[in-house]
Amino acid sequence: MQEQLDAYKQSQEPDAASFDYICQALRQLALEAKGETPSAVTRLSVVAKSEPQDEQSRSQSPRRIILSRLKAGEVDLLEEELGHLTTLTDVVKGADSLSAILPGDIAEDDITAVLCFVIEADQITFETVDVSPKISTSPMLKLAAEQAPTGRVEREKTTQVLAAVNPPASV
Numbered sequence: 001m002q003e004q005l006d007a008y009k010q011s012q013e014p015d016a017a018s019f020d021y022i023c024q025a026l027r028q029l030a031l032e033a034k035g036e037t038p039s040a041v042t043r044l045s046v047v048a049k050s051e052p053q054d055e056q057s058r059s060q061s062p063r064r065i066i067l068s069r070l071k072a073g074e075v076d077l078l079e080e081e082l083g084h085l086t087t088l089t090d091v092v093k094g095a096d097s098l099s100a101i102l103p104g105d106i107a108e109d110d111i112t113a114v115l116c117f118v119i120e121a122d123q124i125t126f127e128t129v130d131v132s133p134k135i136s137t138s139p140m141l142k143l144a145a146e147q148a149p150t151g152r153v154e155r156e157k158t159t160q161v162l163a164a165v166n167p168p169a170s171v
Contacts, residue, residue: 002121025110033084060104064090065111066125067098078118085114101129 003018067078075098082088088100102111108126115124 002116022113025113029085029110029114062101062103062129063108064099064101064127064129066127067115067119067123068096068125069123070096070098070119074118078115081114081118082111085111 003015007013007015065082067075070078075093075096078098079088079091079093079100082100082102086102086106088102091098091100112121112124
C-alpha cells in the first residue's frame, strides 16, 4: 500500500494488481466487520492461493503488534481502529507506543494495510506469541500437598493417639 501511495505522490502509474489486491482486502475486511462473508467468486487469486503450511499455522497463531513512534492522540485512535478489525488482548499503552495481542484470524498484511492510512509501515512490528499452556497448580492441589503428612509423622501420631486412648496397664 505504501508503494501505491508513493506512486501517486510521484505522479506515476501505481501497480494495478497491487491496487486490486488492496481494494479487495479492504472490501473483505468491511464485509467481515458487518458479519457478512464475501462470496468465493469475489476473492482475488492472490487471496485464494493456498499458503505454505508453515505460513498458515503462523497466521493462525496469536501475535503481538507493536506500534511505535506515535504522535499524541494516535495511541487511542489506533487502539480503536484495531478494535474494529479484531479482538485485542493484553493492551499496553505508552506515551508514543501501543502494543496488543491479536488472534490469528486476521492477516498481518491486512492490518498493515489499514493502519498505513494513519502511520507508516516501519512503525508497525509483529512478534509471535508463545501459546503453550502454562502449567499452574490449582489451589486445591497446593493445599493437599501442604497438608499431606509424611509416613513417619503419621505413624508417630497414630501411636500417640493409641497410647492416650489405651494407657499401658500398671504393673
